[in-house]
Amino acid sequence: MKTRYTHGGDEHIYVEIDDEMSLDAFFKSLSMSNAVRDAKIDGVTEICPANASFQVRFDPDVIAPEEMMRQIKNLETQAETAEKRMNTRIVEIPVLYQDPWTHETVMRFRERHQDPSGTDLDYAARINGFDSVEEFITAHHSQPWFVSMVGFVAGLPFLYQLVEREKQLQVPKYLSPRTDTPKLTVGYGGCFSCIYSVRGAGGYQMFGITPMPIYDPEQTISYLEDFMVFFRPGDIVKWKPIKRAEYDEIVAAVEAGTYQPRIAEVEFDLENFNADMAGTNAKLLEALNDA
Amino acid sequence: MTLKIISHGLSTSIQDLGRPGYFHLGIPIGGAMDRFSLRVANMLVGNPEDAACLEVVFLGPKIEFTKSAIVAVAGAELPVRVDGELRETWSSFEVKAGQVLSFDFLKAGARAYIAISGGIDTPPALGSRSTYPIGALGGLDGRNIQAGDELPVGTSSMGKTGLNIHEELRRLPTTPARLRVLPGLYWHRITEESGNGFFDDEWQVAPEADRMGYRFKGGRPLEFVDREQPFGAGADPSNIVDGCYCYGSIQVPGGKEPIVLHRDAVSGGGYFTLGAIISADMDFIGQLQPHTPVKFEKVNMAGANAARGERKQLLEKIRKELG
Numbered sequence: 339m340k341t342r343y344t345h346g347g348d349e350h351i352y353v354e355i356d357d358e359m360s361l362d363a364f365f366k367s368l369s370m371s372n373a374v375r376d377a378k379i380d381g382v383t384e385i386c387p388a389n390a391s392f393q394v395r396f397d398p399d400v401i402a403p404e405e406m407m408r409q410i411k412n413l414e415t416q417a418e419t420a421e422k423r424m425n426t427r428i429v430e431i432p433v434l435y436q437d438p439w440t441h442e443t444v445m446r447f448r449e450r451h452q453d454p455s456g457t458d459l460d461y462a463a464r465i466n467g468f469d470s471v472e473e474f475i476t477a478h479h480s481q482p483w484f485v486s487m488v489g490f491v492a493g494l495p496f497l498y499q500l501v502e503r504e505k506q507l508q509v510p511k512y513l514s515p516r517t518d519t520p521k522l523t524v525g526y527g528g529c530f531s532c533i534y535s536v537r538g539a540g541g542y543q544m545f546g547i548t549p550m551p552i553y554d555p556e557q558t559i560s561y562l563e564d565f566m567v568f569f570r571p572g573d574i575v576k577w578k579p580i581k582r583a584e585y586d587e588i589v590a591a592v593e594a595g596t597y598q599p600r601i602a603e604v605e606f607d608l609e610n611f612n613a614d615m616a617g618t619n620a621k622l623l624e625a626l627n628d629a
Numbered sequence: 630m631t632l633k634i635i636s637h638g639l640s641t642s643i644q645d646l647g648r649p650g651y652f653h654l655g656i657p658i659g660g661a662m663d664r665f666s667l668r669v670a671n672m673l674v675g676n677p678e679d680a681a682c683l684e685v686v687f688l689g690p691k692i693e694f695t696k697s698a699i700v701a702v703a704g705a706e707l708p709v710r711v712d713g714e715l716r717e718t719w720s721s722f723e724v725k726a727g728q729v730l731s732f733d734f735l736k737a738g739a740r741a742y743i744a745i746s747g748g749i750d751t752p753p754a755l756g757s758r759s760t761y762p763i764g765a766l767g768g769l770d771g772r773n774i775q776a777g778d779e780l781p782v783g784t785s786s787m788g789k790t791g792l793n794i795h796e797e798l799r800r801l802p803t804t805p806a807r808l809r810v811l812p813g814l815y816w817h818r819i820t821e822e823s824g825n826g827f828f829d830d831e832w833q834v835a836p837e838a839d840r841m842g843y844r845f846k847g848g849r850p851l852e853f854v855d856r857e858q859p860f861g862a863g864a865d866p867s868n869i870v871d872g873c874y875c876y877g878s879i880q881v882p883g884g885k886e887p888i889v890l891h892r893d894a895v896s897g898g899g900y901f902t903l904g905a906i907i908s909a910d911m912d913f914i915g916q917l918q919p920h921t922p923v924k925f926e927k928v929n930m931a932g933a934n935a936a937r938g939e940r941k942q943l944l945e946k947i948r949k950e951l952g
Contacts, residue, residue: 344813346875347905348933352814359861359870386653386873388897389861393873395652398908398937403930487871489655489896492764496871503860510864511899528899529861530871535655538763555754555765567654 339363341414343407348398351407354391359498359529362422363390364486365608368571370410370417379409387571389486389496389530422608428482428574428626430600431533434585435459435475435546439520444544450514458543462509462526477507478545479577482622483531484606485569491538493553493567497531497575500611500619511541522548524577535567549580549588550599560595574606576626602629630696631779632745635729639688642773642840643749643780644742645681647892648757655896656766658876659759662740662840662892662915665800666704668944670744672951673701673721675788680748681758683774685741687918689732690774692743697725699746699788705738705916706801720793738801738916747785761893763841798947802913805831805922808889809910811933814878815869815901823852827887827903827925834921835886840893843914844886845923851884851903863899871899877906889914909936 339356346352353370356363371387374394381400386393396406436459448454453461463474483497490496499506511527516539519525523534525542532542535553551559552568562568580588591597602625611618644667647660661667661684668678683690689707701721702709709716710731716722718741724730730743751758751769760768769778816824830848837844853866861870867883874880874890880900881887889906891914906914907928917923928936 344816345811345930346814346902347811347877347907348930348937349877349908350875350905352873352875354872356859357862357870358859383649384652386896388872390870391872393875395649395875398934399941402934487897488653489873490871490898491895492655492761492766494655498861508861511868528863528868528871536763536765553764555771567656 339366343411345403345407346393348403349395351394351396351403351410352391353393353410356390359390361484361498361608361611364484364498365422366417367392369420370413373413373417373420374410377409377413379406381406386489387487388489389498424572424606426572426574426604426606428576428602428604428622430576430578430626431548431550432580432584432588433479433524433546433548433577434580434582436471437547437585440523440544440547443516443518443520446518447512447516450512450516452510452513459545462507462543462545465509466507474507475545475579478531479579481619483575483577485571485573485575486530488567488569488571491536493535493569495533495552495569495573495575498529499531500574500615502615509543512543515539515541519544520547522551524548549585549592550597551592559592560597561599572606574604574622576623600626600629602626630694630698630747630782632782633693633695634774634776634778634780635691635693636776637774637778638685638690640686640773641690642684642760643681643751643768644684644759645757646679647759648755648767651755652896656755656764657761657892657894657896659757659761659767659892661742663704663742663912665912665940665944666740667742667744669719669794669947670701670703670742671748672947673703673719673792673794674699674744674746675785676744676746676748680744681751682745682749683743685732685743687735687739689741692730694724694726694728694730697723698782699790700724700730701744703742703744703794705741706736707741708733708736717793719799721788721790723790739918740915745782746788747783750781750783763893792951794947798943798950800912800943802916802921805924806913806917807924807926808913809907809926809928809932809936810879810904811907811928811930812904814875814904816903818853818866818901819884819903820852820854824903827851828927832887832923832925834917834919834923836919838917838919840891842888842890842894843917844888846886848887851881853884867901868899869901871897873897874902875905877908877911878902879904879906891915907933907936909933909940
């Protein structure tokens, strides 16, 4: 990992912790962006942590770009020695894989896909060496995921699977982005899964849909009353495969204001995880089952 | 008082100076594409500079006033009429109760700002009235205005009519438009020759040009420096591990057509960016029509700072003149 600092115009500093994705790079970028926030530097207006990088926006009338750069660089040593441990939560997200709505969209934009003859899941299963779509789906939901970035559009989480690199699923994005993606589509691009928080353009492969809204600007949904965005970086997610009947039940419960996501408070320690991934994940899932 | 929207034009939205502070959640700053013109329009009618105005794209709306107010239209050259009678743009005039504000065809620029004394008074969302339709935030019910809408206007002490901004203090882009770029971010991903070509070539604004971003076409495709793609980035040489995008950053998917992200930017993604438009030139982008020729001009940080200083001085001068 070699940190690279660069200016993004005269109002941003961009810090790339590593050019490849890893949890180590994510933790360092989160620690550093937290350190920038805690330093309360005059003129800073936005701090955005991402998967393996972060960005600071500032007002150059308050602090000169070169001075901003100097102060951020000074925080790197502090971030390196910071504990790679966080108190966070694990959330169960129900997913209807191979649902009718993303399937319709999959077929509508077939000419923009690498393999127009099949579905996104057929393609993803094949290029990742699985014998069947069912086995691929199992690999997608059996181990938990880590929210390594929130963004693109309103409240959309990027998720990174908590498994060894050789077990990570990888798929390219569409050859040319779609102009439409159903709201709450569970997507996949590169090594990241995502949930499309709103309907709109998108380039990730489409695997399924969740009945659980994750963005509500009206703040009327019971679990989004306090804030309109559900996810934050560091959240852990377990996909729960569901059938159509359960999907419909959850949609109705959300509308009735009675749906509560299953959530457990957990601690995530990167060193413990790296030493024993299966054991760490088993504990996380146990905490969720007890919730 | 309220404004009755008789027709909404092409794409008219309520905007102010935006909602900083939520980009880390994918909610962009939003606000006027041309902040300079919004500020000046507000100054002309005696509003605070950050009051909410109507941002009009290409084609003006038709609006009936239910009470008298002072109005100013700044930005794009969009001739304005009150009950059919022509009024000056970049100046303050009265619209009386029952009168109708309408517009002729656009003469120059792309976005005009209609300021009304008291400011549009829709409920703010996350600290701003700016409309962000993708996230259904701000504006009226999170959307652009439509015929039949009634927009609330705040109360104000009546400002002065007959105020005017001298032509030399107005700002619209030249032809070809000059957009200054500070190279950086993932600049190292393209070859030196390609980087030079980006600045040498003449580009045009593509039809895909909106509040989220402006696309450009007509220049040569970019060549990438060879590398083995890092884990998680994706196979295309223009891909990176998804990171944050800056306002004004220039991404070039597949090395083909540059896209400059603007006020309603997506907050991140997986395309490399070669640098960013300097803050002083962002307003100009909002005034570019499709097919306008554009030259990107390389500047360093000193150049970016000087340009920013000039913009500040210009606003200061206008404040003093209207004082």
